[in-house]
Amino acid sequence: MAPYYLNSWYCAGWSKDLMDKPSGITICGKTLAIYRDPAGSVVALDGRCPHRFAPLAKGVVVGDRLQCPYHGLLFDRTGACVHNPHGDGMIPPNARVESYPVQERAGALWVWPGDPEKADVDLLPSTDWLVSDAYATATGYLLVNADYQLVTDNLLDLTHAPYLHPGTVGGRPEDSIGQVMEHSFETTDGNVIHSNYRVRNMPRPTPQLLPLWGERPGDFYAEMRWQPASSMELDIFMTEPGEDKKAGVHVPTLHYLTPTGDGATHYFFAIGRNVMIDDDEQTRLMAHFARIAFEEEDEPMIRACQDLMGTSDLMSLRPAILRTDVAGVQARRVLGKLMKAETVVA
8 A cells, every 4th residue: 555645736835925936945855946937837847956955946947947056957857857057958758857737726825746637626626715805814834743644633633622722722621511512424426524513602702703703602613624635725714602603713624744754844834814814913822822832832742652652553452442533534435535546565
């Protein structure tokens, strides 16, 4: 079985961060160089020059081509070397690099590291709120020193929030005493997993929602959606008791997990809100809360778990499975099935 599911879209960065200079990233063990041509189109190539294997991501964009920083070979968007500035200019037949399908959607860059013929744009996450004028948004990035499936497990089980995030996004454990958290789970379209939580008439919102909702009760919703291989969206709602969830505060968050290939995970995250959208200070605080939750609370815990597990897969250790683990377990099963069926070997 391949260690990664290659026939999938993986986030390679935020659009705003790719300007004039190339960017480098390793996805599923593949080193890539990504650049934007003068027309604004994005190109993704294998990141190693075939001459001396110099990092193309440290090169220069020349017109719509990428120039190697070592000897100046030029590569076009198909990966072919089209110019050798030395001697008679002869270009060896193997002077080319692999090119990868790449898409830019709703402020994010996506690369398909598998079979190019199977790249399907309909499988890209739909997250139009990230570029909508109706939402204030912020994005971020974190390198997690743990396997991406452990990060998926963490995100699909929100019951850890009061214990790991009491002062940021979860609220204190004692605040939940006497409250009933309803949990539902379903799989749609074959491989898309939904893990939904609801607390009716919550007396006090979580710290994250407090400045947006105030000190009053409301119905709380947290709805996570996972799609292969590792893209998730969490929609948080706070409404007046009994009202439709879409009538109140909406705080959507994105969690795009991209495995590096060496046991670490590129974690691209975004957060938005549909109220107080012109309040720059609130946007700064929103991003600050999110970064603290991910960088200072989630990441150290996930990394500590990884350290104690070593190189063992979670399921091989026969973990105690709680009812609230159903979404994470199902995601692992779906991903395992897809990897087993995949003919591409990483």
